[in-house]
Amino acid sequence: AFLPHTPYAKKLANKAYLREKEIILHAPMENTVKAALGLGALTQALTETELKQALRKAIASIPHVQGINNHMGSALTQNKQAMKWVMETLQDEQLYFIDSLTSAKSVAYTLAQQQGLPSLKRHVFLANHTSTAALNKQRQLSLRIAEKYGKAVIIAHPYTESHHFL
Numbered sequence: 547a548f549l550p551h552t553p554y555a556k557k558l559a560n561k562a563y564l565r566e567k568e569i570i571l572h573a574p575m576e577n578t579v580k581a582a583l584g585l586g587a588l589t590q591a592l593t594e595t596e597l598k599q600a601l602r603k604a605i606a607s608i609p610h611v612q613g614i615n616n617h618m619g620s621a622l623t624q625n626k627q628a629m630k631w632v633m634e635t636l637q638d639e640q641l642y643f644i645d646s647l648t649s650a651k652s653v654a655y656t657l658a659q660q661q662g663l664p665s666l667k668r669h670v671f672l673a674n675h676t677s678t679a680a681l682n683k684q685r686q687l688s689l690r691i692a693e694k695y696g697k698a699v700i701i702a703h704p705y706t707e708s709h710h711f712l
Contacts, residue, residue: 547572547615550604551585563610570644571611573604573632575619577648583618588632590625597628598635605639613642613664615701620649629654633661644668646701669695672702672711681711 547570548555559569574583576590583589586604588597605611614636622628623645632654636643642664645655658665669691670684684700692698702708 547617548608549574549584549586549617550607555608559609559611568612569608569610571605571608571614571641572617573601573614573619574617575622577618577622578620581618588619588622588628590622590628592628594631597631601632601635602639605641611641613644615644616646616648616654618648619646619654620652623649623652623654626653626657629657630661633657633663636663637661642666644699644701647671666697666699668701669698670700672700672705672708674703676705676707681707685711 548559549572563569574585574587576583576588586600586607588600592600605614616623633643636658643654643658644665645652645658645667647655647668655665655667670688672681672684675681675684688698688700700712702712
């Protein structure tokens with residue numbers, strides 16, 4: 547997953563594509579703690595036209611995009627109207643959506659499903675806990691979820707330990 551409008555995103559997305567990796571836009575969305583989002587951020591202050599235009603530009607900034615997930619987004623993913631606009635845009639662009647579930651109050655996955663969009667939601671997040679014990683605990687959780695549901699969606703920060711774990 548790549549953040550839009552960043553210096554190395556195009557080059558790295560092209561390299562990943564050549565290695566037959568799926569390319570996802572890591573779309574910056576408004577959060578509840580007012581953390582900086584960077585270029586291409588989707589916020590509740592945007593009109594429908596502005597939000598859809600910003601999302602389309604973000605999608606276009608990353609080559610070979612097949613879907614998106616939300617970066618932060620805890621505030622925006624709770625906003626039904628804004629997420630409806632996101633899902634309409636993804637439907638127009640024929641992209642899927644993965645809800646990173648940065649908020650337990652997220653409506654994003656439900657709205658994606660209602661739109662008929664291919665969609666998933668995160669089950670396990672490998673955050674800043676990169677110790678062997680923490681990763682083993684997450685592995686066991688992931689396996690239990692996969693056994694129960696047939697899959698487990700894991701999202702991680704790009705730490706060396708997370709990479710080795712995955």
